[in-house]
Amino acid sequence: MRRLFSLVLIAMFFVTGCKQDTALYDEVMFIHDDVMPKMRDIHSNKKQLQAQLDSIQNDSIRTIILNQLSQLKKADDAMMDWMAAFSIENMDADQQKTYLLSQKDSIIMVRDLMLGSIADSEKLLAELKQSKTPNTK
Amino acid sequence: MNKFWLFLLFFPLLFSCKNDPSKTELPYLGNQEMVDGRPKYHSIRDFEYMNQDSQIVTNKTLADGVYIADFFFTSCPSICPKVMKQMLRLYETFESTPGVSLVSFTLDPVRDDVNKLALYAQNLEVKAPKWHFLTGDKDFTLDLADDFFVAALEDPDAPGGFDHSGKIILVDKNGHVRSFCEGTEPETIPKFIEDVKALLAKNGQ
Numbered sequence: 001m002r003r004l005f006s007l008v009l010i011a012m013f014f015v016t017g018c019k020q021d022t023a024l025y026d027e028v029m030f031i032h033d034d035v036m037p038k039m040r041d042i043h044s045n046k047k048q049l050q051a052q053l054d055s056i057q058n059d060s061i062r063t064i065i066l067n068q069l070s071q072l073k074k075a076d077d078a079m080m081d082w083m084a085a086f087s088i089e090n091m092d093a094d095q096q097k098t099y100l101l102s103q104k105d106s107i108i109m110v111r112d113l114m115l116g117s118i119a120d121s122e123k124l125l126a127e128l129k130q131s132k133t134p135n136t137k
Numbered sequence: 138m139n140k141f142w143l144f145l146l147f148f149p150l151l152f153s154c155k156n157d158p159s160k161t162e163l164p165y166l167g168n169q170e171m172v173d174g175r176p177k178y179h180s181i182r183d184f185e186y187m188n189q190d191s192q193i194v195t196n197k198t199l200a201d202g203v204y205i206a207d208f209f210f211t212s213c214p215s216i217c218p219k220v221m222k223q224m225l226r227l228y229e230t231f232e233s234t235p236g237v238s239l240v241s242f243t244l245d246p247v248r249d250d251v252n253k254l255a256l257y258a259q260n261l262e263v264k265a266p267k268w269h270f271l272t273g274d275k276d277f278t279l280d281l282a283d284d285f286f287v288a289a290l291e292d293p294d295a296p297g298g299f300d301h302s303g304k305i306i307l308v309d310k311n312g313h314v315r316s317f318c319e320g321t322e323p324e325t326i327p328k329f330i331e332d333v334k335a336l337l338a339k340n341g342q
Contacts, residue, residue, distance in 0.1 A: 033215050043279045084212040084248055 021093070024100040028107055032083075035111040038118060042076050045121040052128050061128075068121050075117040078110045161335035163307075163315040167287055180312040181284045186242070186271035189254040194240070194269050196312055202236030203333065203341045206306045207320060208282050210245035211257050216303050220320030223305065225261060228268055230330055236337055239268040242281065246272045285314065307332055310341035 046069060053065045086103060088096050167179025185195045205227055209217040224239060231237040243249035249257075254270040285306045307316040307329065315336055318329035336342075 029215050036215075040279070043276065047276070080212075080245055080247070083210075083214055084245075086212075086214055 021096050021100050024097065024104070025088070028100055028104050031104070031107045031111060035114055036079070038114055039076065039079060041118045042072050042114065045118060045125065046072050048125055049121060052125070056128075064124065065128075068117075068124050071117040072121055075110075075114040078113050082106060082110050161331075162339070163309075163332055163336055166314040166317070178311075178313045179284075179287070181308060181314070182281060184273070184277070184281055186269075186273040187251055188265050188269040188271055189251060189258045190265050191251050192265065194271055198266075199238060199240065199308075200310055200312070202238060203310060203315075203336050204238045204240050204308050205231075205333065206240045206242065206285055206308060207304070208242050208244055208278070208285075210243050211249050211253060212245060216321060220303055220305065221261075223318075223320045223323060223326050224268075225263070226323075226326060227305070227330070227333075228263055231333065232267060234337070236341060237333060238266060241268070241270050242278050243270065243272050244275065244278060244282075246275050246278070305329065307336065309336055 049065050049069050049072075053062060053069070056062055056065070088099060091099060165176075165178040169176050169178045171177070181196065183196050185193060188194045205224070207220055207224055209221060211217075221241075224241065228239055231239075243254065249270075249272050251272060254272055258264065258268065258270055285308075286304060303319055303321045304317050305320045306314055309315050316329060316332035318325040
């Protein structure tokens, strides 16, 4: 029971903290929750690109793949960093509002970075697949 | 009047049958194939992680009983706290029950090192070996998560991933997935608790 009480206390910090700006808080969290499942796509595309890298000798293509892997990692890190830094504890209503507005911009940037790197990596994977397809003409 | 007495006689019998865990056979979730005429069930791959007490935890460590697993990370702002509340509920339910342990795999090993996990467990006032908080290679953990979740998904090809981390999975002594619930939906927990008891009644198999 004490454990549950501790958890409730932690949750209350969170809830009371965002009481003044629930709508703005929800808006930020909605953007986050909406894009979070895409972290799986980053992982999946990283794995596929890594597999391609292991089978390709051409240096210029390897460089393109390595750059794309780096972009995916950057996007993954950006989301993890954002979550780790996000906190509205010990802020008054005005501070929260300012903070949440800036966090909304930040999470939109993270979202765009994620979606951009996923789209680019999918395009590259399709091109790599295409280049390996035997010419049937 | 006779019908009334007949009803009274049979009612407790029906009730006791319904709630007798030893009578419930949990299904084996996930794909299965026939090998040499015998079913081969989907199972969790071998793993090795470090827990909050810097102890190595593997499948073999957990094979003495059944275990309840989830995926989380300490800085997760939305889903994880809700799931963790239900994991805590399960911990308290089975705290004194031998043969049941809980396992939470972090998806953020960079931040969730042993010290961070030890502090997290300490704040929740929970201890290993009843509840292991495990840290290890992130890519391996994401692949491992598939072993747990593929069995729990009706459509394994459905998009998603981190959203599936809201699921809480029950694994038997032989590493097969036998039940799951939604950690974000508290009303699914009582049935899950009954499933854990049913599996225990079958010696965890």
